[in-house]
Amino acid sequence: MKETRKNNFYNYKNAVITIEIQSIMPERFINLIWKNDVYIKNIIRKSVTTVVMDIRYKDYNKIKKIGKKTGTRIRIVRRWGLSFLILRIQKNKMLIFGVTIFIGIIYYMSTFIWQIQINSDSNLPPYEIRQKLKAYGVTNGINKNKIDVYKIEEFLIKNDDNIMWVRARIDGSRLIVTAQERKSPPNIISDNSPCDLVASKDGEVIRLYTTAGTPVVNIGDMVKKGQLLVKGVQGKEGDTYTVHAAGDVLCKTFYEKTKEVNIDTIQRKRTGKKIVNYYININGKRLYLKNTANTFNKYDKIEESKFFIKKEVFYEVKEFKVRGNIEKITADTSDKLYTQITSNLDKTVKILDKVVDKKQGRLLKVRVLVIAEENIASQVEHKEEIMEENKQTKE
Numbered sequence: 001m002k003e004t005r006k007n008n009f010y011n012y013k014n015a016v017i018t019i020e021i022q023s024i025m026p027e028r029f030i031n032l033i034w035k036n037d038v039y040i041k042n043i044i045r046k047s048v049t050t051v052v053m054d055i056r057y058k059d060y061n062k063i064k065k066i067g068k069k070t071g072t073r074i075r076i077v078r079r080w081g082l083s084f085l086i087l088r089i090q091k092n093k094m095l096i097f098g099v100t101i102f103i104g105i106i107y108y109m110s111t112f113i114w115q116i117q118i119n120s121d122s123n124l125p126p127y128e129i130r131q132k133l134k135a136y137g138v139t140n141g142i143n144k145n146k147i148d149v150y151k152i153e154e155f156l157i158k159n160d161d162n163i164m165w166v167r168a169r170i171d172g173s174r175l176i177v178t179a180q181e182r183k184s185p186p187n188i189i190s191d192n193s194p195c196d197l198v199a200s201k202d203g204e205v206i207r208l209y210t211t212a213g214t215p216v217v218n219i220g221d222m223v224k225k226g227q228l229l230v231k232g233v234q235g236k237e238g239d240t241y242t243v244h245a246a247g248d249v250l251c252k253t254f255y256e257k258t259k260e261v262n263i264d265t266i267q268r269k270r271t272g273k274k275i276v277n278y279y280i281n282i283n284g285k286r287l288y289l290k291n292t293a294n295t296f297n298k299y300d301k302i303e304e305s306k307f308f309i310k311k312e313v314f315y316e317v318k319e320f321k322v323r324g325n326i327e328k329i330t331a332d333t334s335d336k337l338y339t340q341i342t343s344n345l346d347k348t349v350k351i352l353d354k355v356v357d358k359k360q361g362r363l364l365k366v367r368v369l370v371i372a373e374e375n376i377a378s379q380v381e382h383k384e385e386i387m388e389e390n391k392q393t394k395e
Contacts, residue, residue: 213245
């Protein structure tokens with residue numbers, strides 16, 4: 001019965017195996033295979049007595065018989081094909097069954113929502129949104145098929161006046177709800193309200209354009225932060241009226257940063273000498289298998305771990321003082337300072353020039369001055385007193 005099953009298996013299986021034969025006369029063995037209508041391919045001769053070839057699995061019995069007749073040693077090198085995959089599955093039925101059940105359970109569990117994540121503004125408590133979702137019937141453990149994210153968005157906006165915009169989306173087993181608070185529109189200053197233009201920072205006036213108001217500074221004037229530039233008043237003396245001052249006051253502005261850096265640097269170089277220790281870590285305490293005292297004044301310490309035995313290596317190093325290149329240090333430091341200055345400037349600011357100077361002592365002091373052009377006019381509420389303060393500043 002067992003032999004019948006085996007023969008049936010060889011009759012219908014078309015899997016391919018790679019065999020290695022060892023014989024004094026491998027050519028005779030191959031000729032006999034061909035005479036018995038055995039299909040072979042990919043014949044490779046490895047040595048005088050060894051040949052590797054591919055055959056069909058169902059012909060293996062014939063080849064074994066031929067091998068006994070010729071005294072040829074046969075060894076299976078590789079098995080491949082659908083038949084062997086089926087054999088492996090048959091041998092591991094319970095494992096395949098368990099994996100299938102596990103995948104089925106995971107798939108079934110993935111059809112539910114197990115976490116509700118709420119992203120909202122600070123003044124819009126997630127707890128309130130969660131309670132509204134609960135009232136709507138959306139809780140942890142709900143089936144995804146019962147959720148319509150568009151209806152959830154509509155429900156939240158309709159039932160909460162503080163929500164201006166909401167977005168609900170399903171991501172895996174999570175329901176993510178993002179809500180934005182409804183905010184009151186900002187108070188917009190009317191263009192007709194009287195105002196003055198004052199300096200937002202120190203600078204030198206290089207150009208002045210006004211569409212409303214009376215300039216009180218001239219080109220070339222140095223102005224201080226808060227100083228009046230354009231007064232919100234127009235008209236002739238004795239017949240003036242307040243206006244909403246408007247215009248641009250372009251000034252040279254100055255940004256400066258200074259940094260002190262070391263000229264000499266310390267370099268470390270290993271001498272080639274080292275000390276190696278081995279230990280075991282038990283409850284945070286080290287039990288040394290080899291412990292040699294570290295006698296190096298300066299060293300690098302490296303720890304390695306192989307299984308439960310740990311290794312620490314001390315490499316002796318010597319330090320050397322290296323004289324730095326003044327010009328290179330200055331260039332590198334000034335570039336960093338320049339980047340720090342320009343990264344904080346508005347995109348409308350135009351860079352006119354960069355001045356770099358250095359002062360050498362024990363340390364190298366590098367100073368970077370960036371000269372820029374920008375509009376420093378800033379609107380403030382119109383006050384009659386500002387004019388008087390501006391006069392006092394000039395005096």
